[in-house]
Amino acid sequence: MKPIRPGSDRLIRAVIYVRISQDRTGAHLGVDRQMEDCKALAASRGWDVVETYIDNDISAYSGKKRPDYRRMLDDLEQGTATVVIAWHTDRLHRSPTELEEYIDLSQRRGVDTHTVQAGDLDLSTSSGRMTARIHGAVARHESEHKAERVARSRLQKAQAGKWGGGIRPFGWGLPTGETRKKVDRATGEEVEVPVLDMDQLVPEEAEAVRVGIDMLLSGGTIKGWCRWLADKGLTTTRGNLVGHVEARDMLMRARNAGIAVYRGEEIGPGNWAAIVPEEKHRAVVAVLMDPNRRTTPGAQPKWLGSLLYRCGRGDCTETVYVTQSGGRRYPSYRCKTAHGGGRQAAKVDEYVQDTVIARLSREDAVDLLLPGPSDVNVAALQVESEQIRRRLTDLAALFGSGQIDMNQFTEGSDVARAQLDGVTQQMARAAVKDPLVKLVGAKNVGKAWHALPLEEKRGVLRTLVTVTLTPPRLGPMPDGGRFDYEAVKFVWLRGMEARS
Template sequence: MATTKTPAGQRTRAVIYVRISQDRSGAHLGVDRQREDCEDLAERNGWDVVEVYVDNDVSAYSGKPRKDYMRMLADLEDGAATVVIAWHTDRLHRSPTELEKYIDLCDARGVTTHTVQAGHLDLSTPSGRMLARMLGNVARYESEHKGHRVARARMQKAKSGEWGGGIRPFGWGMPTGETRKKVDRKTGEEVEVPVLDMNKAVPEEAAAIETGTDMLLSGGSIRGWVKWLADKGYTTTRANTISHVEARDMLLRPRNAGIAVYRGEEIGTGPWDKLVPEEKFRAVVAVLKDPSRKTTPGAQPKWFGSLIYRCGEPGCTDTVRVTKTGRLQLPSYRCRLQHGGGRRAQLVDDYVEDLIVERLSRPDAADLLLPGPDDIDVAALQMESEQIRRRLTDLAGAFGAGRIDMPQFTEGSDVARAQLDGVNKQLARAATRDPLVPLVGAPDVRKAWKSMGLQERRTVLRELLDVTLHAPRPGRMPDGTYFDYEAIETEWKRRTASQNG
């Protein structure tokens, strides 16, 4: 093997670069073995190793930055060493662009490259550079070929419903009673962990997903479900508090409805347990992705009528919110122009809530319910949805094979996606619940009302009643109190035949 020549008595300064693209165990065993072989090579040649650069679990083909590789280049530019030692050339580069920059640097700084497996690469000669480029092209081919095989395998797994690995999704993973050995990433020691069946639902987590779905479809919010999860003691599968973003993502997973997905596209159904019916899942997606849905991250209203009741002052159309007013600093409803002295918030809310409870306790309350989705054939819609998705897949295949051109592919895809959007909206309508359903026909409407969360009660208010707050009359009212109930104007949005008559 050729060695680097240096003046008599002067030792050759060398650096070692080691890399492994995937470290499944986290134990650094791959890079440690490379380092040992490289150090043996340096010792045989009498070189002084001045630095070892390690990029663990980083692929040269992925395009992600390799921090220690970049640090090595900077040190070589500064003259830190004249020899680079690697286990193989593919540990250094799998990108032709990277290789050319490396060749330029080595040529300018007189740096030679030695590898344990491929020997000496003299990048100062045309033959050495040719060999390096040939080895780089081979490495590039191997990376691309491996990537293609991995992609095919993952798609096959997705189509067959096999679990692709990663963090256990909330809702699935029942213990089978068996265990397996796993290397702890922190300690490097083998530990026994339970084997989980990723197709089997975890009952209590499945029930939580179903509850969140029903809350959204009944007018509730993600924020309300997050609070419910926290109150019930639910955490992520990593034992962390469930955030608003995580909760939203949980409800938007196609897996909840048994739908298999690959690279963002639905490709069929999986063999795992369904947590919710498909029509409910489609409805939740329609609700959460509705552009008109308000998702401001600020504080949620803490009062029943805040930003729903309207100001009744002449010429003012603003909604009202609660501020503390007067000598006693009592919470009162005011608009942004500060109309509304004396609109005591708690008294107004109690009055409006009593109106709603009383109205929904009457025998004809069922007449207020919206027409049900009985005319929607869910099974037929699901079949139509599957046919449209197959058509999209066939269009993509035809375009890839050159049987149709881009305009034909775009036009066909746009039509199919528009049809699919219409089907999904119909499925969503079939699952969305009228927010009045939990109240109408309840044995004790007031008890049912009190059991609802604030956001759900506010949804009922929006659906059922318009409330306008006028300026209250001063002084004592005829009933002996100082609160003017006649200043609260109400109009029912949903009316029965008897009301219309």
């Protein structure tokens, strides 16, 4: 028969609470060790453990919600148990607010607290409550002191241009040939893993970032780059498919340009190899931060002219899209207003592509290119950018030492940031590519065209030509076919045709 509380005719019901702040391996080894010790304490006292609560990889200090801790409080409120067992008081609380809530509940419901390492807490007495609060204050101090040390260490690493730790960033981490021991997430056993040099580029991943940035600067989309990565079999450094959020973060990292960042602020050059020059980084950030850029465009077009070709029936100026109204074998372009007949999408796209390829294969195709940024001295802009950033840092130091007041600091910072925005925009304009660059001058324009992703082909059409689908003539065409090529009208937006 199980022991009972002295002076009572019922069993002593206990619950166990275990928590570990950081479980990098996912093996739950920390909470398992706590569990064993807590069960041993319950067995030695003869208590009946009726429930166990586990919060793994959740810090009490961080303020994040602890699901099982809240469930325990609810159960205690309902009288599930009269004893709480924990490995140490700091496993229960590192927040004074949480501790006061726990003390209030313990007093109301007659709950005793026992720990493996810190002994028993009698929260029904003033001295017991004082002891609990002292433990809580010490635990809070330890957490805050640890956070300060970690933050200082990370700042020092960032200022020295070193990697601050964490998940391996996509693009860096070349094996050094050395190994280190690590606990396997699945088995909990120690295994040998390669040591990585976080200053050296992983060639295939670095090239993928360059491709993504070039795609964005040439009018492509993040979704298009995600598809490109999937086709190449490239994943995140955790082995997952690269989604829109991850892709955007990868392309916007200052690390790509060899710039060190601490708490979201650029603090100087890093010691690692850069993937792209700074002007390209600034350019892609400007593109992705453009408030006019559509970030939720919905379903992406699967046809070259969807929502690009115009309807030329009467005075209609709407664009067309592809439907299956002509049968699944013959998808057709139809006006958004749904009036009139459709045109076979495959035939129209083939003719438009042949026409564009022919135009870009001519000797005078070079005249179609937009003027390059020959008047922009990128190196000088980079120097000016660095000088402005240093001025901002100096202003902060002067304000911190009391040599200037808040108004002077604010006014100086506003002027410097405005100047920095102007320089950044100039560097961005210098790096943005003309969508025609990959085609004009290519040895085989047709091959270069067909190698482009659909988004880039559509970007070429937007900048080069307007295509209008007018009503086709009836009956057989002069060439004996059924497709009226003359009903597809081209208005060139660049070159002599556009000026004539």
